[in-house]
Amino acid sequence: METTSFYEQVYAVVRLIPRGMVMSYSGVARQCGYPGRARAVGYALHATPPTGRIPWWRVINAQGRLSIPNNEISSLQHDKLIAEGVQVGEDLRVNMRIYDGEMIVYEKIRLKRKT
Protein backbone atom coordinates (compact mmCIF):
# COMPACT_ATOMS: atom_id res chain seq x y z
CA MET A 1 0.00 0.00 0.00
CA GLU A 2 2.94 2.26 0.42
CA THR A 3 2.68 5.94 0.98
CA THR A 4 0.35 6.65 -1.89
CA SER A 5 0.81 10.34 -1.26
CA PHE A 6 -2.70 10.96 -2.42
CA TYR A 7 -4.12 8.74 0.27
CA GLU A 8 -1.87 10.29 2.88
CA GLN A 9 -2.98 13.74 1.89
CA VAL A 10 -6.62 12.79 1.97
CA TYR A 11 -6.38 11.12 5.34
CA ALA A 12 -4.44 14.04 6.78
CA VAL A 13 -7.08 16.52 5.71
CA VAL A 14 -9.97 14.36 6.85
CA ARG A 15 -8.32 13.96 10.21
CA LEU A 16 -8.31 17.76 10.54
CA ILE A 17 -12.07 18.05 10.26
CA PRO A 18 -13.26 19.12 13.70
CA ARG A 19 -15.90 17.23 15.56
CA GLY A 20 -19.42 18.25 14.67
CA MET A 21 -18.34 19.49 11.24
CA VAL A 22 -18.55 17.99 7.78
CA MET A 23 -16.67 18.59 4.54
CA SER A 24 -17.42 17.78 0.94
CA TYR A 25 -15.25 15.47 -1.14
CA SER A 26 -14.30 18.33 -3.42
CA GLY A 27 -13.38 20.40 -0.38
CA VAL A 28 -11.04 17.69 0.83
CA ALA A 29 -9.52 17.38 -2.61
CA ARG A 30 -8.95 21.11 -2.75
CA GLN A 31 -7.38 21.20 0.69
CA CYS A 32 -5.09 18.42 -0.46
CA GLY A 33 -3.95 20.58 -3.32
CA TYR A 34 -5.75 18.48 -5.92
CA PRO A 35 -8.81 20.42 -7.03
CA GLY A 36 -11.20 18.43 -9.16
CA ARG A 37 -10.25 15.05 -7.76
CA ALA A 38 -13.25 14.63 -5.54
CA ARG A 39 -14.00 11.30 -7.08
CA ALA A 40 -10.58 10.00 -6.27
CA VAL A 41 -11.08 11.24 -2.72
CA GLY A 42 -14.19 9.14 -2.52
CA TYR A 43 -12.24 6.15 -3.72
CA ALA A 44 -9.53 6.82 -1.16
CA LEU A 45 -12.05 7.01 1.65
CA HIS A 46 -13.65 3.80 0.50
CA ALA A 47 -10.25 2.20 0.94
CA THR A 48 -9.84 3.76 4.36
CA PRO A 49 -8.55 1.23 6.88
CA PRO A 50 -10.99 0.64 9.76
CA THR A 51 -8.49 1.94 12.29
CA GLY A 52 -11.07 4.38 13.52
CA ARG A 53 -8.44 7.07 13.37
CA ILE A 54 -9.93 8.68 10.30
CA PRO A 55 -13.33 10.40 10.68
CA TRP A 56 -14.55 9.38 7.25
CA TRP A 57 -18.14 9.91 8.35
CA ARG A 58 -17.55 13.68 8.36
CA VAL A 59 -17.04 13.66 4.60
CA ILE A 60 -20.19 13.96 2.53
CA ASN A 61 -20.95 15.15 -0.99
CA ALA A 62 -21.35 18.75 -2.05
CA GLN A 63 -25.13 18.47 -2.01
CA GLY A 64 -25.18 17.78 1.70
CA ARG A 65 -26.18 14.18 1.21
CA LEU A 66 -24.57 11.01 2.47
CA SER A 67 -23.41 9.53 -0.81
CA ILE A 68 -22.83 6.07 0.49
CA PRO A 69 -24.97 3.60 -1.46
CA ASN A 70 -24.56 0.89 1.12
CA ASN A 71 -27.41 1.15 3.58
CA GLU A 72 -25.56 -0.33 6.52
CA ILE A 73 -22.61 1.98 6.29
CA SER A 74 -24.73 4.99 5.52
CA SER A 75 -26.83 4.36 8.61
CA LEU A 76 -23.64 4.04 10.60
CA GLN A 77 -22.48 7.37 9.27
CA HIS A 78 -25.86 8.79 10.13
CA ASP A 79 -25.53 7.63 13.73
CA LYS A 80 -21.98 8.92 13.97
CA LEU A 81 -22.97 12.38 12.81
CA ILE A 82 -25.96 12.48 15.10
CA ALA A 83 -23.71 11.50 17.98
CA GLU A 84 -21.55 14.52 17.19
CA GLY A 85 -24.46 16.87 17.17
CA VAL A 86 -24.81 17.19 13.43
CA GLN A 87 -28.45 17.27 12.49
CA VAL A 88 -29.08 14.84 9.66
CA GLY A 89 -32.42 14.80 7.91
CA GLU A 90 -34.47 11.69 7.32
CA ASP A 91 -33.36 11.68 3.71
CA LEU A 92 -29.74 11.60 4.87
CA ARG A 93 -29.27 15.25 4.37
CA VAL A 94 -27.13 17.78 6.23
CA ASN A 95 -27.43 21.54 6.36
CA MET A 96 -24.16 22.64 4.79
CA ARG A 97 -24.92 26.22 5.73
CA ILE A 98 -24.19 25.35 9.32
CA TYR A 99 -21.84 22.41 9.31
CA ASP A 100 -19.67 23.15 6.32
CA GLY A 101 -15.99 23.08 7.29
CA GLU A 102 -14.75 23.80 3.80
CA MET A 103 -11.97 26.13 4.80
CA ILE A 104 -11.19 24.61 8.15
CA VAL A 105 -11.27 28.12 9.52
CA TYR A 106 -12.53 27.61 12.99
CA GLU A 107 -13.50 31.19 13.66
CA LYS A 108 -15.53 31.29 10.52
CA ILE A 109 -17.23 28.08 11.46
CA ARG A 110 -18.08 29.38 14.88
CA LEU A 111 -19.49 32.46 13.26
CA LYS A 112 -21.72 30.34 11.09
CA ARG A 113 -22.92 28.19 13.93
CA LYS A 114 -25.06 30.76 15.67
CA THR A 115 -28.25 29.12 16.85
Add this chain to the structure above:
DNA sequence: CCAATGACCGTAA
Protein backbone atom coordinates in the same frame (compact mmCIF):
# COMPACT_ATOMS: atom_id res chain seq x y z
C1' DC B 1 -1.31 -0.96 -21.67
C1' DC B 2 -6.59 -0.73 -22.10
C1' DA B 3 -11.42 -1.14 -20.11
C1' DA B 4 -14.36 -0.87 -16.43
C1' DT B 5 -15.60 0.99 -11.83
C1' DG B 6 -16.82 4.41 -8.40
C1' DA B 7 -18.44 6.80 -0.70
C1' DC B 8 -18.19 12.80 -6.95
C1' DC B 9 -19.02 17.62 -9.16
C1' DG B 10 -20.73 21.28 -12.09
C1' DT B 11 -23.95 22.59 -15.33
C1' DA B 12 -28.29 22.29 -17.79
C1' DA B 13 -33.26 21.32 -18.10
Add this chain to the structure above:
DNA sequence: GTTACGGCCATTG
Protein backbone atom coordinates in the same frame (compact mmCIF):
# COMPACT_ATOMS: atom_id res chain seq x y z
C1' DG C 1 -35.95 23.40 -5.01
C1' DT C 2 -34.83 18.60 -7.91
C1' DT C 3 -33.28 15.14 -11.64
C1' DA C 4 -30.24 13.97 -15.76
C1' DC C 5 -25.74 14.05 -18.30
C1' DG C 6 -21.08 14.50 -19.21
C1' DG C 7 -16.62 14.88 -17.41
C1' DC C 8 -13.17 14.37 -13.83
C1' DC C 9 -9.25 10.86 -12.33
C1' DA C 10 -7.08 7.16 -9.20
C1' DT C 11 -7.41 2.17 -8.62
C1' DT C 12 -8.28 -2.48 -10.09
C1' DG C 13 -8.77 -6.44 -13.28
